[in-house]
Amino acid sequence: MNNPEICAVITAADTAVIKQAAQYANLFELRIDMIGGDWTSILPLIHKPWIATCRLKTEGGTWDASEARRKEELLKALSSGASLVDLELDTPNLERLVSIIKKRSKLILSHHNYIETPPLETLETIVKHEFDAGADIAKIATMANNIDDTIRILQVSRKFPGKEVIAIAMGEKGTISRILAPLAGSPFTYAASAKGQESAEGQLTVFELKNIYSSLRLP
Numbered sequence: 001m002n003n004p005e006i007c008a009v010i011t012a013a014d015t016a017v018i019k020q021a022a023q024y025a026n027l028f029e030l031r032i033d034m035i036g037g038d039w040t041s042i043l044p045l046i047h048k049p050w051i052a053t054c055r056l057k058t059e060g061g062t063w064d065a066s067e068a069r070r071k072e073e074l075l076k077a078l079s080s081g082a083s084l085v086d087l088e089l090d091t092p093n094l095e096r097l098v099s100i101i102k103k104r105s106k107l108i109l110s111h112h113n114y115i116e117t118p119p120l121e122t123l124e125t126i127v128k129h130e131f132d133a134g135a136d137i138a139k140i141a142t143m144a145n146n147i148d149d150t151i152r153i154l155q156v157s158r159k160f161p162g163k164e165v166i167a168i169a170m171g172e173k174g175t176i177s178r179i180l181a182p183l184a185g186s187p188f189t190y191a192a193s194a195k196g197q198e199s200a201e202g203q204l205t206v207f208e209l210k211n212i213y214s215s216l217r218l219p
Contacts, residue, residue: 004182004213007051007190009199015036018045021193025211029053030188031199032073033063039073043080051108052077053086059112060200067092078104086110086139086162089130096111098134108166117142117149117169119123123156127165137187139166140201145176153177157185175202179212 008025010018011034021028028046032039032054054070055061063070074085078101084103086108087094101107109130117123123140130138138160144150149169154177156167166186169177181189191206192198204212 004209005188006206006209007188008193009190009197009203010042010193011035011197011199013042014049014194014197015042015045017194018042018186021135021206022048024206025191025193026188027051030077030082031055031061031076033061033070040080043161045182049083050092051084051086056088056091058090059088059110060114060201070144072099075100080141080197084108084137085154087099088112089133091093091125102134104135106136107134108137108139109133110141111138112140112170113142114170117144117153120152120155120159123153123167124159127156127160127167129162131163137164137166139168141166141168141170142174144169144171144177144202146173150177154180154184169202170200171202173202177202179205179209 006023007027007029009029009031011031014033027049030049048108049095051072054063054073057062082105084106089109089111100172111126126140127138142153153167157165164187168181178189192203195205
């Protein structure tokens with residue numbers, strides 16, 4: 001597979017970092033929960049497609065305000081030009097929010113497990129639920145406690161031919177999945193915009209990923 005796509009995750013309103021990451025990224029994820037209330041200030045720096053994400057604490061994020069306020073921020077992102085919105089599969093009143101979002105952007109429905117990587121059948125069931133709930137792209141990220149976990153998560157995308165599935169293993173033992181995910185069928189992989197600005201354990205920087213793909217002779 002050529003041209004693996006890299007999504008640079010923005011976790012801080014750091015102008016220099018964003019400009020640097022833009023040289024290597026195909027798209028961005030704006031972590032509204034981590035950037036804070038001034039997240040819209042960085043929009044003039046974003047000249048590529050971007051995902052709006054406001055991650056709940058229960059799914060590894062930092063959002064601790066009300067659910068109503070979180071939805072307000074995501075709807076603000078829609079009005080501000082987000083190409084995609086990432087919602088957790090367990091979001092309260094999901095069906096109503098899905099219908100609103102899909103009128104204006106593509107939808108990623110996501111599920112995170114920070115403890116383990118369940119059996120393949122369970123992973124498939126979760127992804128199926130995401131598509132059934134209206135996902136344009138289904139995302140599943142689980143903790144890798146060994147290499148078998150990483151191999152298993154990389155099998156998920158191929159179980160859904162013709163559909164877009166992002167399947168990634170988190171943690172140090174899952175780092176290789178972040179490199180291989182696009183080669184295993186994921187539409188793109190996530191990378192930190194810079195060292196120290198990772199949004200999940202085991203995340204490489206966008207510069208590191210680009211160098212790896214270049215060394216593999218992947219443009």
